[in-house]
Amino acid sequence: MLTPINPRQAALPEVAARTAKLFAACLLVALTACSKPAEKAEDIRPVRVIVLTPANADVISEFPGEVQARYESQLGFRVGGKIIARQVEVGSTVKRGQVLMRLDPQDLQLSQAQAVAAVKSAASNRDLAQADLKRYQELRDKNFVSQAVLEAKDTAFKAAQSTYDQAQAAFKGQLNQTAYATLASDVDGVVTGIHAEAGQVVAAGTPVVNVARQGAKQVVVGAPENQVDALRRSTDVRVRLWADPQQVIHGTVREVSPIADPVTRTYSIKIAIPDDAPNVKLGMTAYAAFASKTSDNAIKVPLTALLRVQDHSVVWVVEHGAVRQVPVQIAGQQGNDVLIAGALAAGQQVVTAGVNQLKSGQKVTILNAPEPVAHGDKTASTPAKVAQTSSTASGAVQ
Template sequence: MQRVKYLYMALMVLILLSGCGNSNEEEKKELVKPIKYGVVESFGGLTTRTFNGITQSGSETKLSFRTGGLITRLNVGVGQRIKKNQLLAQLDQTDVLLALQQAQADVTNTKIQMETASSSFERVKQLYQTNNASLSDYEKAKSTLSSAQSSYEISLKRLDLQRSQVSYTTITAPMSGIVSSVHVGTNEVVSPGHIILTMSNEDASDIEAQAGVPEKYISQIKQGSPTKIRIPTLSNEFDGVITEVGYTSSGGTYPVITSLANTTDELRPGMPVEVTFTFGNENQQKQLIVPVKAVSEDESGQFVYALSPINNEVYEVKKKAIEIGRLTSEGFIVRSGLALDQIVAVAGLRTLYDGMKVSLLTQE
């Protein structure tokens, strides 16, 4: 009995020691704190920034029906080359063709009524001129002819309208090109204005690049400025010129469209691109700028917390003394202590220390 008691006590001691070991091991694990960061940038002179984008057709056209109905014919597929005026899609025409036949019959009937009224009017007119018909008979015949003429003109307009309704049930190619995308299939019911397909000009010289430029740089983008455009999938670089600068943002960036020079037949809409823009004034001296929120001060002077990458996700904090100059709208001018594109912390500086492990918060 005494032996069992000792074994039980030894087992409990082992469990406690094991728990303490795990606790110490957990304490040794260093927490990685996410923080906001900024980047040391250049100020003055000429600088470049590269933003991602995508190629697109400069004359992309979205096609849709002007009326709704059931799609009975869809004669195209993605990538198909089409010619101008080629029939691309058609809706069920049963109802509109019946209405067209009725409109044609109405025109025939009203035309006969108008011709009959005209003959009657001419006969009454001659009788009236020879005093063989009364004024009331003459006015009645005249009124009947006028009414028949109005009915005929209205039926002609209805016929034109019905012909237009028939034409609204078909889509023909407004130009020669290539089908970029098809959004529906046969036997689908679509509403007026619903996009059926998108087509692009097949000429490679019509290809342009659209890139998203952050708010910070959009004011420096000017129409007509040169750019450099790289297409990684083709390993080609093209000269470009800015043709359009977006006025409203989409997802935090402004769309900027650049035309491409010296294009090749390998270019296609939808290819990823890297568009490089040039900013600044070549007559100004080039200097480094650090964000205002990154700079702190102690008894030794100004300093920042630089972030050095350990791996793709974790960075090590290092306190760096710096010398700053005047304050600009972009931040403090750096006289010494930092390098271009160096990453620095811009929030929670009081909680940071040398050697601390942090991660970077995603910038909005």
């Protein structure tokens, strides 16, 4: 016989389970209330910095250029005609008097023959007039002719003599014209350009060959308009060749173009270098470094240290392990660096990487050991060194 189940007895296990869950929840709340809240980790940014050097430091500005001859001539024929021969190539070494090109001489030779015939005709007329004058002088001595007739014969002789002199001068001029059919070099040098070929008809004076005189050379660079005046006064110019960067050649600024190039908008600066500089050839790529002094109240910092905030520029200065913004005024630019007038002082640490991810008062850790900017180094590697430091630092802070 089955015994009926009491409903109260059947609900006891369920009640016990609910009680256990409630007790566990209360215990968890109690433990949470007794524990301390978790502290938020402080945001410390890694940065790279430089230590500013005193003002009036050396500034290096480097520009690429080309080695050129100091004296280069564009030669052309002194008469027009058709070129029949070209006897040199670009790069050929030529001596003074060496033939470079020739014109077709036929027309000039015909003109010369005409001048010779004119001289002979004038000579015959002169001789005839001279003979007539002699005969009439004899007749005048015998009183057979009047003095007026004798004077007329004397005048005819003088006119014939003048005609002969004129023909003789024309012949000499035409003789020179015939010689001008041959173009010869007037200096010892190197052919740097050819602008005409055999078969081409050229006018008198048209440049057909460029010849650079041996000896004096120069390096020509293009400078931006905001640095021309400073570079013009530079007394320390050092030239390096791309083919031999270890060789340093001291040069002097010889000429600064008064107008800008219409294409590049740069001003041409010609730097004279010694004639005995070794391994210097025309057309080589060169780099000219100009050393100058900044103003007394200017300090140079890398371009990567600047941050644009609204309408002015600022830099981050590290003090006591934190950064603060310092508004600055830009006084100029030198390669990858800018000149700051006032606001900054020598010895301060300025952030050069990660400037756009900082905030005022934020604590930072310095990745690199602070080193002064190499303003005093007068070698041409200063801009490259700063650029390398900046590019390395840009990848360190994300």
